[in-house]
Amino acid sequence: MTNAPAAWTRKDLIALDALNAAEITLLLDTAKAFKGVGERSLKKVPALRGKTLVNFFVEPSTRTRTSFELAAMRLSADVVNIAATASSLQKGETLKDTARNLEALLADIIVLRHSSAGAAQFLAERLGASVINAGDGSHEHPTQGLLDVFTMRERFGRIAGLKVAIVGDILFSRVARSNVHALVKLGADVTLVGPTTLVPRSLEALGVRVTHRIDDVLETTDVINLLRIQHERQRKEYFPSLGEYTALFGLTKARAARLQPTCLVMHPGPINRGVEIDSDIADGPHSVILEQVTNGLAVRMAVLYLCAGGGAA
Amino acid sequence: MITKITGGRIIDPANGRDEIGDLWIEDGVIVDSSQIQNPKSEIDEIDAQGLVVAPGLIDLHVHFREPGQSHKETIGTGSEAAARGGFTSVVCMPNTNPPADNPATIRWIHERAAQIAKVNVFCTGGITKGLKGEELAPIGSMKNAGIVAITDDGHCVQNNEVMRRALEYARMFDLPLLDHCQDYGLVGNGIMHEGEWSVRLGLPGWPRTGEEMIVARNILLSELCDAPIHCQHMSSGGSVRLLREARARGVKISAEVCPHHIALTDEALKGYDANFKMNPPLRTAADINLLIEGIADGTIDILASDHAPHAAYEKEVELDQAPFGILGLETEFAIFCDVLVHQRAAIDLPRLIALLTINPARLLRLDRGTLSTGAPADVTLLDPAREWTYDVTQTPSPSRNSPFHGATFRGRAVRTIVAGKTVWSL
Structure with missing residues (x-):
């Protein structure tokens, strides 16, 4: 660096x-x-x-x-x-x-x-x-990574020291990789969250933390970036169903209530309402999803x- | 016709011979100087001072692409590359188009080789029809047509029952089975070693376990059927551990290692260059160390190239869409000599020569790989200290898919003699 x-x-x-x-x-x-x-x-x-x-x-x-x-x-x-x-x-x-x-x-x-x-x-x-x-x-997906980081920097005035959680299908996600590289280089503290099959420990080599419990990050994170979760043919052996994913990792209302008031909820879109994110939370005060698009x-x-x-x- | 190769260091591992001396050839056969048939013939002298005189090198794993894919390689161009690499005998894999899974195709390859090959070309036949892993190919008829082993190389028989019966059946003909070890479920669409680099590059991983699972399966089936299995192109350190344990118990299992798997690591894929894409994939420095340990302690007792030409336009595409495989024959001896003998001092030169001559000859029951009196006069002159740089643009192959273009090595074949005739010299 x-x-x-x-x-x-x-x-x-x-x-x-x-x-x-x-x-x-x-x-x-x-x-x-x-x-x-x-x-x-x-x-x-x-x-x-x-x-x-x-x-x-x-x-x-x-x-x-x-x-x-x-x-x-x-x-x-x-x-x-x-x-x-x-x-x-x-x-x-x-x-x-x-x-x-x-x-x-x-x-x-x-x-x-x-x-x-x-x-x-x-x-x-x-x-x-x-x-x-x-x-x-x-x-x-470098421009997506940049617009995510731009949105965070505009809101917080800095990236260094920010706690950022990225939740979802990290293994197959280009958005996650670009976010991780930019955030790590600019000094953020990044945690990747998701099932063991989609968020393997080997990702720690990128300079991030890995956890398989979303509860670990809810109360402390400054940003929670939710990736679109898909359950296509090639993902069937990675997790059993969208319902189980939502139960374990979805940003439900109950989980969102535990976020810091200043926490940003981000999503690269297109969102699956009711799957990785509760519909009201996507439109709620934490959400900067449309700001991301503008940025x-x-x-x-x-x-x-x-x-x-x-x-x- | 008499040839005298004078003053070289003669290394013939089959006879435990390593001495400075002269080697005599008469009418294509190695002879004792005291038993020349026609002493009045003209003597052709080859000065080998400062060079090593070895049995002609044997590569039991090449793809010469005929019939069907002569835009990648032909038996003519492939055998020319073999000669330039010091190889006097090669063994062709059956994944041609149509596949070599029947006696007619085997005979066609032999006829074509008799017309245009510079070196001895041996054939393997498919284990299964169409290399599909389902029904047995006509193994007995192919044996009659001259195959030296069976293999579905490029593919791996997934059904353990089919594999078991193939082994039992091939035993009747004393044919060894060569296996490309890949569990299709675990490997999926993997194209590079599953590890930090596959994560970074966003490429589907090909885990070590995908190879080890089949090596373990092969050990068990070899024991069950009391029949030999030879595991092709080992890439994983874990495979070496499995093989070592089984061989210590006397299981008839053997294995080969290719040059790229001890010279390069998965990091080489970071430029998405398909000339670093082969199957099995490049792995890590730790795997290289374990493979070399296995070569040093005898767990691995054969070396091979997996020479796999592909046209430039086929390779110059998106990495996940490019075919697996690289050229290998011209750089093979150089890489093994440089890495195993010079850099790592893992084995000495006589041992290296054994791994490239008598050991593959014994596995396939070839009447080659030695300088014994009466043997066919296949001889390679080697200069193990010679430094040279590989230029792939000069290859006789119509393909250019080498990751070693521009690389410098210590060690090179300088003359290749097949049945007493020089087919290539530097």
Whole structure:
């Protein structure tokens, strides 16, 4: 970790694991400046005028894609959206060939969502265009990690020393990994919570604590970040049912009553009301879930600006 | 036709021989200098001063991709790579297209090898039809067609009853069974060692237990059927412990180790480069130490490459979608010599040569792997101190999937002689 004065030298944003604390802080500071733009009646700046951004989503997403699209528009970039079903990947074209075709169309920025871990790094190493990772398999979702940390910093004024609990399917979660890397680098005290099958002890290697009882964190944590829990075909051997998950790890009203008054309840969405979070709690005073969405826009403007707009603010 | 290899250090582990001397070859056979048939023939002299004269190296685990996948490798290009690596004999795995699970395909491979191979090419046949793990392949007919072992390599027979009957049946033909040890339930869609790096990289883990479970199963079935099983490409330190205990009790179980599993760790995957993806996967420094201990104490008594070519465009994709496997023949001796003899001093050179010659020959009952008088004159000249750098762009293989491009090693084969004829020299 270094605290040297930040300079942004990267064309891509692939993983928060690869950034140092100063780079993360620069991203957050830049996002703060852009948040002001969103509050003006004229929400547009010319920073990326003439540049073309391709939203290349090989896995479905509405929230993240829309957020990147709006962020690019506010920076005056031209935007093209390509969804998996429409792409030629289904015709047997490789990821590399598809991306090189996009580049041949003179795309300046490629925002990639892909089901394979490492897909964004794969492209970044092969293309001159900026590659922004919008989620790669179970690896990272750096802009989600940044917007979560941005939201915490805005509310508490700091990250160092904050107690942050992340609850849910950590093993398969790219959101959890990006949160953990950013929070640990900025000095937060992170605890991962969930069943032993989804939150194995081996995660402690990332510099965090692991617990399998949500009661351990409720009364002391400053932030509780609930991940969407899914019970798909490939998860059946990891836990028996959503009902049992809710009973053991859901943020019910009774559990929420034990949170500190200042505790933030976060969720990357889309939420399963009544599963990982009680419906009223999701809309209640602790919740900053919609603020996260708003902040996501500012964070993505900052990422696009720094990677493709020619340097720091 | 007489060849005299002069002044080299002759190492022939099968005969406990290690001395400076001359080696004589007449008409493709090793001879005693006092028993030359035609002493008036012209003598072709090869100066081996400063070099080691070893039996031709044998690799009992290669994929030459024919029939069906000649864009990855052919028997011609694969055998050229073998020759450059010092190997005079290789044993091909049956996961071709169609699979080598029937005598017609085995005969086709032998015919093709007779036409274009630079080195001796031996065949294995499938244990089961289509390598599907369900019904026995025609093992007896394949034996008649010349196979030296049965294996479903690339796949692992999951049904223990099928495995038991295959073992019992193959015993009738004195055919050893080679097994790729992988429990499908435990491994699932795992693509790298399950540990800190798989957690960090967000990649599905391939736990050690996925291998150990089948090694344990094989030990039990080998005992039950009193038949030999050879465990392929061991990657886990825990497997070594199981094998050591079983071998001490006299169980007919053996195992091989590949170069990459003692030269690289799972951290190598951090760049998501598919040239570091193979099955079983790279593991940890602790596993490497236990594998090397097993090689040093004799628990592991065979070394092999698992030479597995894949075209560049097949490998240059998302990591989870890339095929498993790497090239191996050209760098195999160099890595084993550098790591086991030079860096770790785990074994000496005669022992290394035994693991690459007479030991695989004995397992597969090949009339090779020794410099005994009367043996086929398969000979490899080695320079164990020679430093060199591997350049994969120069490989004869149409594939380029080596994680060792640009790596420097100490130890190299410098001349490969098959049946008295030099097929490659540096």
